[in-house]
Amino acid sequence: xxxxxxxxxxxxxxxxDETGVxxxxxxxxxxxxxxxxxxxxxxFGGVVPEVAxxxxxxxxxxxxxxxxxxxxxxxxxxxxIAVTAGPGLAGALLVGVAAxxxxxxxxxxPIYGVNHLAAHVAVDQLEHGPLxxxxxxxxxxxxHSSLLLVPDVTSDIRPLGSTVDDAAGEAFDKVARVLGLGxxxxxxxxxxxxxxxxxxxxxxxxxxxxxAFPRGLTGPHDPPLDFSFxxxxxxxxxxxxARERSGEPVPVKDVAAxxxxxxxxxxxxxxxxxxxxxxxxxxxxxxxxxxNSRLRALAEERATAVGIRVRVxxxxxxxxxxxxxxxxxAEMVARGAHPSPLDLPADSSMLVxxxxx
Ligand code: KG4
Ligand code: ZN
Numbered sequence: 001x002x003x004x005x006x007x008x009x010x011x012x013x014x015x016x017d018e019t020g021v022x023x024x025x026x027x028x029x030x031x032x033x034x035x036x037x038x039x040x041x042x043x044f045g046g047v048v049p050e051v052a053x054x055x056x057x058x059x060x061x062x063x064x065x066x067x068x069x070x071x072x073x074x075x076x077x078x079x080x081i082a083v084t085a086g087p088g089l090a091g092a093l094l095v096g097v098a099a100x101x102x103x104x105x106x107x108x109x110p111i112y113g114v115n116h117l118a119a120h121v122a123v124d125q126l127e128h129g130p131l132x133x134x135x136x137x138x139x140x141x142x143x144h145s146s147l148l149l150v151p152d153v154t155s156d157i158r159p160l161g162s163t164v165d166d167a168a169g170e171a172f173d174k175v176a177r178v179l180g181l182g183x184x185x186x187x188x189x190x191x192x193x194x195x196x197x198x199x200x201x202x203x204x205x206x207x208x209x210x211x212a213f214p215r216g217l218t219g220p221h222d223p224p225l226d227f228s229f230x231x232x233x234x235x236x237x238x239x240x241x242a243r244e245r246s247g248e249p250v251p252v253k254d255v256a257a258x259x260x261x262x263x264x265x266x267x268x269x270x271x272x273x274x275x276x277x278x279x280x281x282x283x284x285x286x287x288x289x290x291x292n293s294r295l296r297a298l299a300e301e302r303a304t305a306v307g308i309r310v311r312v313x314x315x316x317x318x319x320x321x322x323x324x325x326x327x328x329x330a331e332m333v334a335r336g337a338h339p340s341p342l343d344l345p346a347d348s349s350m351l352v353x354x355x356x357x
Contacts, residue, residue, distance in 0.1 A: 007079035007333050010067070010103065011326025014096030015088025015116045016142065017041060017052045019059040021067040022323030023078075024330045029126040031070035032316070032323040035059035042183045046173065047142075053091035060099050067322065075107055082329025085113030085340070085357045086350030087143070093346035101342060110339035112329045113357035115157075115350055116320075117144060120286035122153045122331055123324035124313045132282040135311075136160075138271040140295075141287030141320075142169035142184070145227045145267075147274045148352060150284075153328065154335050157352050160274050161225025164217070168263055168289045171229035175259050178237050179252050190292050193257035206257030208294075211239060213262040218269070225274050232262050264295040268302050275308050284311045291315035332356060 006026035013020035017038055023031040037055030041047045068074060083100035086093055097113065104111035121137045134151040145163040150156070166174070169186055176185020181192060191197075195205040214235050216228035236259050243250050267289075275283050283303055289295060290312050303310045317323060340357040347357070 007330070008073070008077050009080045009082050009326045009329040009333060010064075010078045011322045011324070011329050012081070012083040012096040012100045013116070013119070013320055013322045013325045014056045014092050015084045015086070016092060016320055017047045017055070018320040019056045019063050020320055020322030020325070021063045022321060022326040023067050023071045023073065024126065024323060024326035026330060026334070027125045027129065027327070029323055030073070031067040032321055033063045033067040033070060034321050035063045038184060045177050045183050047089070049089045049091055052089060053095055056092055056095035060095065064103075075103070078103075078107060078109060080110050080112065080329060080333050080339075081107075082112040082114055082325045082332070084116045084119065084325050085344060086116065086347035088116055088348060090346060090348040093348060097344065097346040104342065111342060111344065112332045112337065113340040113344040114325060114328045114332070115352060115355045117146065117148070117352045118153055118157055118355045119324040119328040121148070121150055121284060122328035123317050123321070124284055124286065124311050125331065126323060126327050127313045127317060128311050131284070134278070134280055135282040135284050136271065136275045136278060136280045137284045137286060138267060139287045140168040140267060140285070140289035142173065143167050144287065145229070146352065147225050147271060149278050149280070153355070154332050154337055155355055157355055159352055160278070161223065161227065161270065163227040163229065165228050165230035166233060168227070168229060168267065169287070171233045171263060172289065174233050175236050178240050179250070179255060181252070186289055186292060189256045189260055190294070192253050193260050193294065195253060203253070206251075206253030206255070208257040208261035210251065210254035211258040213239075213258055215262055215266050218266060225270055227266065227270065229263065232259070260292070260294050264292065264298050267295060268299045271299065272302055272306060272308060275303075276306070281307060282309050282311060286313065286318060288319045290318040
């Protein structure tokens with residue numbers, strides 16, 4: 001079928017603080033409209049669920065209109081609806097699921113309630129074409145750090161390892177707070193480590209080898225594919241406190257670079273190990289932390305050295321968005337998956353093994 005005849009899918013994402021509405025036809029991205037409430041959470045140093053839910057409610061309809069406008073379409077052009085059913089913040093998910101049901105009902109189109117983590121994997125199809133099957137996915141975001149074997153992104157996702165405490169993005173956010181950098185912390189640490197200071201001037205980058213922060217769960221008796229970032233976060237906080245007590249200035253760029261290196265060293269090492277153990281030669285990296293410049297560079301370097309190909313979507317598709325949900329929905333449609341019932345629930349703790357409600 002020519003690409004222009006494929007069904008057009010409207011995707012909704014509201015699992016955290018981004019209201020995302022995307023439009024996808026096949027593996028072609030037609031629109032990716034995102035409204036974020038991140039500024040409203042900044043003074044609390046983390047996402048406040050009730051604030052996020054209210055912001056989704058206010059942003060939803062204008063964001064749908066923006067997406068349609070960007071695609072040059074009207075609602076009459078939509079063939080199917082996809083929505084993040086979970087995991088995520090319960091109240092936030094409910095807004096997206098309710099909106100998606102309303103559009104599905106009003107347009108009399110099928111609805112697909114999909115898993116947020118699977119959508120982070122599927123989005124790469126919009127940039128790099130069909131996913132190799134199987135592929136290995138490293139998903140790193142504010143809520144998750146997981147290694148997944150993905151034989152089929154629409155129906156078969158197998159968890160190989162995950163974090164036992166903080167997610168990687170959470171560690172970035174907490175360390176940024178310790179360093180007084182702001183929220184969300186990931187991009188700010190990334191920039192500080194590269195020597196990009198707040199006003200945009202470029203200084204010398206931070207030294208990633210300045211401080212030897214601990215690498216969690218890398219001992220010989222530790223679970224080889226699980227992660228732990230809480231000890232690292234505490235180690236950074238203790239180091240900074242000791243420095244402040246001594247009256248010496250805190251070398252923010254060096255701390256940022258050394259902390260970031262400790263995270264991405266472990267992430268890439270374990271991801272490559274998982275690829276080797278599963279006999280898979282494609283590593284896909286997704287989720288907000290996949291926007292990290294050092295993670296992208298180190299993954300590429302280490303994977304290439306052992307003949308593994310890395311696929312990472314562009315940063316805007318790594319952080320939460322509606323296009324990723326539409327991308328997974330489009331793949332569901334293409335594979336003839338059975339739509340979800342119109343009374344599908346939002347499931348804040350949806351397991352990654354459940355790809356479609
Ligand atoms: O996937 P995402 O947008 O939302 C969740 O599902 O959590 O991920 C957000 C997380 C935040 O913790 C943020 O600090 C982190 O991704 N992040 C980054 C970068 N950009 C976003 N972490 C490290 N480096 C970045 N450049
Ligand atoms: Zn996410």
